[in-house]
Amino acid sequence: MGRKRDILIAALILVGLWQVSALLLDSMALPEPWIVLVDTASKIADGSLLDDLAISTFRALSGIILALAAAVPLGLAVGAEDSLRRRLSPFIYLLYPIPHVVLLPLIIILFGIGNFSKIFLIALIVFFQILVTTRDAARNIHRNYFHSMQTLGATRLQIYRHVILPASLPKILTAMRISIGTAVAILFFVESFATTTGLGYIIMDSWGRADYVALYTGISCMALLGFALYLLLDRLERRICAWTRTD
Amino acid sequence: MIRVDSVNLSFSHEGEVNQVLQGISFAVKAEGSCAIIGPSGCGKTSLLFLLAGLLQPDAGTITITGSPRTGTILQHYGLFPWKTVVENIGLGLQLKGEAKDRIGARVEGLLAEMGLTGFGRHYPAQLSGGMQQRVAMARALAIEPQILFMDEPLSSLDALSRERLQNLILQVWRDKRITTILVTHSIEEAVYLGRQIIVLSQRPGRILQIVDNPGAGSREYRQTEQFFHNCNQLRRILKEEDHGPEA
Numbered sequence: 001m002g003r004k005r006d007i008l009i010a011a012l013i014l015v016g017l018w019q020v021s022a023l024l025l026d027s028m029a030l031p032e033p034w035i036v037l038v039d040t041a042s043k044i045a046d047g048s049l050l051d052d053l054a055i056s057t058f059r060a061l062s063g064i065i066l067a068l069a070a071a072v073p074l075g076l077a078v079g080a081e082d083s084l085r086r087r088l089s090p091f092i093y094l095l096y097p098i099p100h101v102v103l104l105p106l107i108i109i110l111f112g113i114g115n116f117s118k119i120f121l122i123a124l125i126v127f128f129q130i131l132v133t134t135r136d137a138a139r140n141i142h143r144n145y146f147h148s149m150q151t152l153g154a155t156r157l158q159i160y161r162h163v164i165l166p167a168s169l170p171k172i173l174t175a176m177r178i179s180i181g182t183a184v185a186i187l188f189f190v191e192s193f194a195t196t197t198g199l200g201y202i203i204m205d206s207w208g209r210a211d212y213v214a215l216y217t218g219i220s221c222m223a224l225l226g227f228a229l230y231l232l233l234d235r236l237e238r239r240i241c242a243w244t245r246t247d
Numbered sequence: 248m249i250r251v252d253s254v255n256l257s258f259s260h261e262g263e264v265n266q267v268l269q270g271i272s273f274a275v276k277a278e279g280s281c282a283i284i285g286p287s288g289c290g291k292t293s294l295l296f297l298l299a300g301l302l303q304p305d306a307g308t309i310t311i312t313g314s315p316r317t318g319t320i321l322q323h324y325g326l327f328p329w330k331t332v333v334e335n336i337g338l339g340l341q342l343k344g345e346a347k348d349r350i351g352a353r354v355e356g357l358l359a360e361m362g363l364t365g366f367g368r369h370y371p372a373q374l375s376g377g378m379q380q381r382v383a384m385a386r387a388l389a390i391e392p393q394i395l396f397m398d399e400p401l402s403s404l405d406a407l408s409r410e411r412l413q414n415l416i417l418q419v420w421r422d423k424r425i426t427t428i429l430v431t432h433s434i435e436e437a438v439y440l441g442r443q444i445i446v447l448s449q450r451p452g453r454i455l456q457i458v459d460n461p462g463a464g465s466r467e468y469r470q471t472e473q474f475f476h477n478c479n480q481l482r483r484i485l486k487e488e489d490h491g492p493e494a
Binding site for chain 1: 328
């Protein structure tokens, strides 16, 4: 409970700082938090914001899940299998540092301007972050764990299930924590043009119309989306990595 | 029956060949107990790994007649920290595809036998060193092995838990008629638990002497004249190896 209380206090302090800055600055460009809160609540209540919130959540989540589904199995295999690592690591080494976001035009040419292009770009960027972490985690498992499995007569597949995956999970979840921030940032980028839906669009559109309250409503919702994904991950971690909190 | 015949083992690291074991020959008969002792770095763990099938010799043969079931207890990183006590103990049976209720009954019985009742849902990190080793013992025994390989299973324990576990090993050997092979660096432990004691030299490990110790096998042995005599004999052999013959 202590942690929840601390987080609530921190949130109140941040909103307080916002309030003070808004009063001191006294500018249209920084409305007071309660005005933004009322605007957000009314837009959610009348349903006008729900569609955008839903489509943004869908894009971010799909991107992350797609990336996970591809990066975790590949990362585990590349980390755990020497021959695969020797062959594939040079490619990862070359492809990882590229700023993948510059591939957006190419992706749009290939897949059009629909949802898939947006999800694909989020997935592509998150994919590499998770891939590299997963590979390194799977590579640095103490060999005695493998010996123990060998003495119990395990097959390679059983070793993946009982050792390589669970031993790598804490690091995969840490990578996902970082990836959520990246995913929401890329979400804003892909929603900032060639679309009329999503929180990114709301932000860009309000900005263009100089509707500052709506602009902050969009920003706050984007922040809430990131926070909600973070909470979801916390829950997940508590369920599947209970053993890391045992000391 | 385990027969080791002129076994050599070397590791090569960055082009440098390191001879670990040289011309090792001995035999352990079924239901026997054998302790392997020697200075640190002499290759005793490697010898155990060879016997357990985790390493292959460069030359020579290791024959174990009748392809018996074997259990192995490693010195470090043997238990899986991401599995509860119950999951750790039942793993060998699970890998063999045993039915869930059969595994459950067997694990329950072993928990009681090892004095771990009530700790089934704990993770290894929540247990003391002595309890962790009893979990490792339970896991090795779960598959009802005919041979038990142990690599310094007690080296990290305090004196009291150490003695308690030595008695447990003795009891397991006597009651279940399991052939036990124990690597240790403790002279008293070797004499208390091994009817046959193999003394290795410094690296590259050769057999200095095989000491017959037929009195081992009862708790009272610790208080006998013969026990002290054999401990002293072992100490003398190891000291000579360390400093050369005393003048």
